[in-house]
Amino acid sequence: MHKIRVTAVIFIGTALLQLNVKGQETASYVKTSAGIEVQLPNSLTGIKKIRLEPVSDQVIHVTATEKPEFSPQRSLMALDRANGNVAFATVADDHRIILKTNALSVEISRKTGLLTYRDAGNKLLLKQRAVPEAALLPQVFSGSPSYRVAQVFDAQEEEAYYGLGQHQQGMMNYRGRRVDLIQYNTEIGVPFVISNKGYGILWDNNSITRAGDIRDYQPLSALKLYSKENKEGWITAGYAKRTSPKNILFTNAVSELSINWLTDQHKFPDSIKMEEAAVSYEGYLESGLEGLYQLQLKYAGYIKVWFNEELVADYWRQAWNPGSATLDLRLQKNKKVRFRMEWIPDGGESYLGLTCLPPIPEALKNTFALQSESGAGVDYYFIGGENADQVISGYRKVTGKAVLLPKWAMGFWQSRERYKTQDELLSAVKEFRDRKIPLDNIVLDWSYWKEPEWGSQQFDPARFASPKQMIKTLHDQHVKLMISVWPKFNKGFDIYHDFDKQGFLYQRNIEDGRRDWIGKGYSNTFYDAFNPKARAAFWDLMNKRLYSKGIDAWWMDATEPDMHSNLPVEVRKELMNPTYAGSSTTYFNAFPLVNAKGVYEGQREQNKTDRVFILTRSAFAGLQRYAAAAWSGDIASRWEDMKSQISAGVNFSLSGMPYWTMDIGGFSVEKRYENAKGADLEEWRELNTRWFQFGAFVPLFRAHGQYPFREIYNIAPESHPAYKSMLYYNQLRYRLMPYIYALAGNSFQQDYTIMRGLMMDFPKDLKASNLNDAYLFGPSLLINPVYKYKAQYRKVYLPEGQGWYDLYNGKYFKGGQELQVATTYERMPVYVKEGSILPTGPALQYTDEKATDTLTVFVYTGKDAVFSLYEDEGGNYNYEKGAFSTIHLKYTESTKLLELSERKGSFEGMLPKRIFRIVVISAKKGKGLDFNQKADYNLIYTGKQLSVQLK
Structure with a gap:
């Protein structure tokens, strides 16, 4: 093939092009009906070939390999789908190759092979980071060739990361954290991450994966340790009977805490029975590298941890299913922090481990990475969206609809x-x-x-x-x-x-x-x-x-x-x-x-x-x-x-x-x-x-x-x-x-x-987005669980941008403020978003006890409001064939008009007529969620459009 210099080429049909920059061999690529395949002779990460295939305007399937051909391996998480039905264009110049859909553009650097993602307005969404480590490290498992697979991306200013399954460390935003995606009782690993910057990544890999900060945990001895008596090299472990915990029977020097599994039980001293022991650990921690150290604690039994006499952990977990926690320790250079831990093991087999993740090195600051133990190559879906709901919709486009439960x-x-x-x-x-x-x-x-x-x-x-x-x-x-x-x-x-x-x-x-x-x-x-x-x-x-x-x-x-x-x-x-x-x-x-x-x-x-x-x-x-x-x-x-x-x-x-x-x-x-x-x-x-x-x-x-x-x-x-x-x-x-x-x-x-998560509805309110103790239940209800014993008050933050109503009495509060809310024993703080329509039904003993022929609809005014009332037969799959109905309720604040749309769709057993009892709540006239109160308006609805002017 002849080398040519091209400033821009738009492909129509199938073509192969090799570009030249100052006489060097550069990328060649093929446009297919499904996307493009790019050959990379000089990739920084060892990747030789990248394939980009649009699944929709907002979803791009990315695969990469170091081999001449891509693996034919089928996905377990992604649905099979026909290719070639998404319109896209390809643009190339001396420095880059770009695939564009109506919503996204993906740029491949011809010099480095790194990828950059932008939206239709050219706003940066995500950029791959240049790192010296190979993206594909050859491995063999059970005699089958494989790779350790990794990708590192830049994190933008104030970028936050969510999703990744279910984890028990009490964290909402995973920025700067290591998240282990591994199936374990109480921990669920799902390789899908969603960013507050308008995208998500579905990492199509079935093996154990790390996300975020993917570095290895270090033993406790990565820190400079001092004993209780200030001797360098270890901390002091003291062993006592739990019946008299202050009477220390013996001590030993400890620089590692790693009784993590059944196979580690021998590490506990045999001079005392574990089920009879109370163990204390005392000393000092220090480092010449200042910054945030993340200590990973694994525990079974009762555990308490203090840093400089501040209690930072007070937990219990049964031995057959240990818990884990991340403890943040910020160290100043060469300045000691007093460390104390008390452990009462849970029975004759129990667990205690403590490791640390040192501060993030400069080269990895402001990055987010994904790394899996085994895969045939790099394989992920980049999903763009104007909001988190659109990104999740893209995830379900790839992996399937959320089937409706009964x-x-x-x-x-x-x-x-x-x-x-x-x-x-x-x-x-x-x-x-x-x-x-x-x-x-x-x-x-x-x-x-x-x-x-x-x-x-x-x-x-x-x-x-x-x-x-x-x-x-x-x-x-x-x-x-x-x-x-x-x-x-x-x-x-x-x-x-x-x-x-x-x-x-x-x-x-x-x-x-x-x-x-x-x-x-x-x-x-x-x-x-x-x-x-x-x-x-x-x-x-x-x-x-x-x-x-x-x-x-x-x-x-x-x-x-x-x-x-x-x-x-x-x-x-x-x-x-x-x-x-x-x-x-x-x-x-x-x-x-x-x-x-x-x-x-x-x-x-x-x-x-x-x-x-x-x-x-x-x-x-x-x-x-x-x-x-x-x-x-x-x-x-x-x-x-x-x-x-x-x-x-x-x-x-x-x-x-x-x-x-x-x-x-x-x-x-x-x-x-x-x-x-x-x-x-x-x-x-x-x-x-x-x-x-x-x-x-x-x-x-x-x-x-x-x-x-x-x-x-x-x-x-x-x-x-x-x-x-x-x-x-x-x-x-x-x-x-x-x-x-x-x-x-x-x-x-x-x-x-x-x-x-509050980042879904209030993405610009960073305080709300990163709260780990509140969320929305549907579009309207702000839920604030009370999680402290004998709590008489709870701090509640009301997201900015609109007002909020107390569910129980209808009192109005401005958003963007933190309240100190009284928490009576029998009630939990719940607030309703200004501009909400909340439909409710009759008292029931079970879900289908009686037909919902009368609905009490609470309209929380102050802003425009919408709600789509969905109904179907409740227990079968006729909804997949279109047997369902929707009634769109809309309130316009400027006109005070409440509209009930014409009912769309139908299903067997659908009520031909019903009553809508309308209760209006405003900042000047608060009303609680009382189902027996007199309605402001009673509307007889027969499926035809209705409207009422609310006073």
């Missing part, structure tokens, strides 16, 4: 660990109905089978004598049954041997002889959900033995997969190696996705009418297309754990998946609560009350936990404010059902997000 799933669910018999479960439901506590779903947790037969998917007849009749009895009371199904199989009964014979099971846990914690302990393993035949067999088993009896929904537990808790990650990978798809290192994070896929596709094939509903403990990009929600795992019943769920749920929602929930009240319980009396009992009641208030305003409303029992009548008597408050918020949830179900419907129809 309406009953929006009601209240009761669960506990666990209902041991049929009578226990039915008695709980009867108690709810007798007490008139609204309820839609009861959950049957694990071990309803015979003890040795985990995986049989059969009820133990000694405890569940007639499952079909039990389920019918529930259905007669308008209660659904969700049941726990694990991907686990014990060795020694027919199903195990059948799956084993067909090669459907992972073998290593069996070979290693590990046993579980049930009874005498049983040899067990998990099935390989990457194998399509194994998935089909798993569903067939569920169908024949459970679904045929009338089960309504699935609780897919331990889907990380958690074959054996508290083993190092490398051992966990060994236990699921090999997968049908390939090395477990390459596919480690994707198990929950393919597991849900098999159940969703199996049930939809079996029953083409009723909506599938899955609750899973782990998740991955694309999960929303399989009618699956996630919950936050086996968190502890502690105030700090409750607070962590706020940012955990918001960032999960910002990861593109609209349905999330948690164990209201926390799962694991300190011993002081198990048979609580006096002050402990009152704290337990208040903790559950505050958590219940919070839980009423997340996408799925669900109580669950270990003993003590979590039914509200078991937490407190009817006369107690805890009972009264929980009943109030349960009833309020049902009153808000028209609002909530419309949010759910719009999550499918409009790619909406229900639990909204």
Whole structure:
């Protein structure tokens, strides 16, 4: 090919062009029907070839390789789609190659191979950083060639990063942080990050990934350590009996804290039993490099940490599921900080680890990186958008629509660990109905089978004598049954041997002889959900033995997969190696996705009418297309754990998946609560009350936990404010059902997000965007959970740009200010955005108890307001065929006109006529959320356009 000098070329059709800059060999590229492929002879990062393919005007698929050809590997998270249907142009000159759509431009530097993304107005969105490290580092896993894959990008001024799954460190904005994307009980890794600068990145990689600051953690000895007596080189560990913690029996020098896994238990001194010990660590920390050090703390048992006598951590977590936290330590050059830590281990096997991430070096300041253990090449989707909703819509364009869950799933669910018999479960439901506590779903947790037969998917007849009749009895009371199904199989009964014979099971846990914690302990393993035949067999088993009896929904537990808790990650990978798809290192994070896929596709094939509903403990990009929600795992019943769920749920929602929930009240319980009396009992009641208030305003409303029992009548008597408050918020949830179900419907129809980080609606208000303890529930309700014991006040920040109304009394407040709000026991601070339309319905005992023939619509004036009321048949898939209706409500502040649009669409059972009771709230005339108050206007709506002038 001849070398030519070109200033600009626009391609029409297919062409190949090689450009020359001052006589050097430069990039050649091909335009195809789907995009362009660029050959890079001089890339800084080792990339030889880049492919850009528009998926839509706002989504560009980027792949890169060091080989002559791209890997043919199919994506698990992305949907297959036809290429070549997105209009684009290509422009080239001596310095760059640019692909343009109507919304985006992607520029490849011909000198470096680095990429720059801009919007249609040429505003910079994202720029790749020049770093000396290779983007693709050759690796081999299980004999298959692979790469460690990485990309580094510049971070703009005041840029913030959200999403990335669900994490428990209480962080909202991940700027300058290391985020580990790895499936683990309470931690969910989703490789989708969203920026406040108008874009997101979906990183199409199934392996364990780091995001943000991707450097390795260093041992504690990376700092200069001093003992309690100021001797350099270590800190002082003191060991005592927990019955007399001040009586130190012996000390030793410690420069590393790394009792992180079962395999590390030998590091604890054998001269004292762990279950009897109380351990203190004292000394000083120093460094010649000043700046922010991020200390990563792993813990089980009680842990307290002080820096210069300031308490920075006070946590507890059960040993079988340790917690983690990030502690910020800002050091001045060569200036000591006093360090003190107290640890009471949880039983005979417990965990404590402490590592540090030094300040970010100059070369990596203001960067954001992604790095995965294994992949065939660089593979990601750049998604632009004018706001976060558009970016999330782009994510779902790639990975699939968020399938609409059944309406009953929006009601209240009761669960506990666990209902041991049929009578226990039915008695709980009867108690709810007798007490008139609204309820839609009861959950049957694990071990309803015979003890040795985990995986049989059969009820133990000694405890569940007639499952079909039990389920019918529930259905007669308008209660659904969700049941726990694990991907686990014990060795020694027919199903195990059948799956084993067909090669459907992972073998290593069996070979290693590990046993579980049930009874005498049983040899067990998990099935390989990457194998399509194994998935089909798993569903067939569920169908024949459970679904045929009338089960309504699935609780897919331990889907990380958690074959054996508290083993190092490398051992966990060994236990699921090999997968049908390939090395477990390459596919480690994707198990929950393919597991849900098999159940969703199996049930939809079996029953083409009723909506599938899955609750899973782990998740991955694309999960929303399989009618699956996630919950936050086996968190502890502690105030700090409750607070962590706020940012955990918001960032999960910002990861593109609209349905999330948690164990209201926390799962694991300190011993002081198990048979609580006096002050402990009152704290337990208040903790559950505050958590219940919070839980009423997340996408799925669900109580669950270990003993003590979590039914509200078991937490407190009817006369107690805890009972009264929980009943109030349960009833309020049902009153808000028209609002909530419309949010759910719009999550499918409009790619909406229900639990909204404040960056979504207030991107210019940086204070609001980075709050880790508040969020919007839908477009209107600002939720401020109370997460401190005996709190009488709570700081509430009202985002700027509009006013806010107190939900309970209608009092008006200007935005952009922080309030010190009184927090009575029975109420949580909730504010309504000025310019809101809030539709509410009748009091209900279950979601479909009565037709919503009368709606009370609260109009919060002061700004223009809109709301789209979505309705359908509630439990089937006819909405996918267009069987739904929308009524658009619009309020115009300048004219005071409220308009109800002509109803669009229809469905079977749609009400031909209904009453809209309009209650008007203004800054001068505040009104609370009283459903019995006299309406300002009563409108009879028959599907035709209506309007009313509000006074």
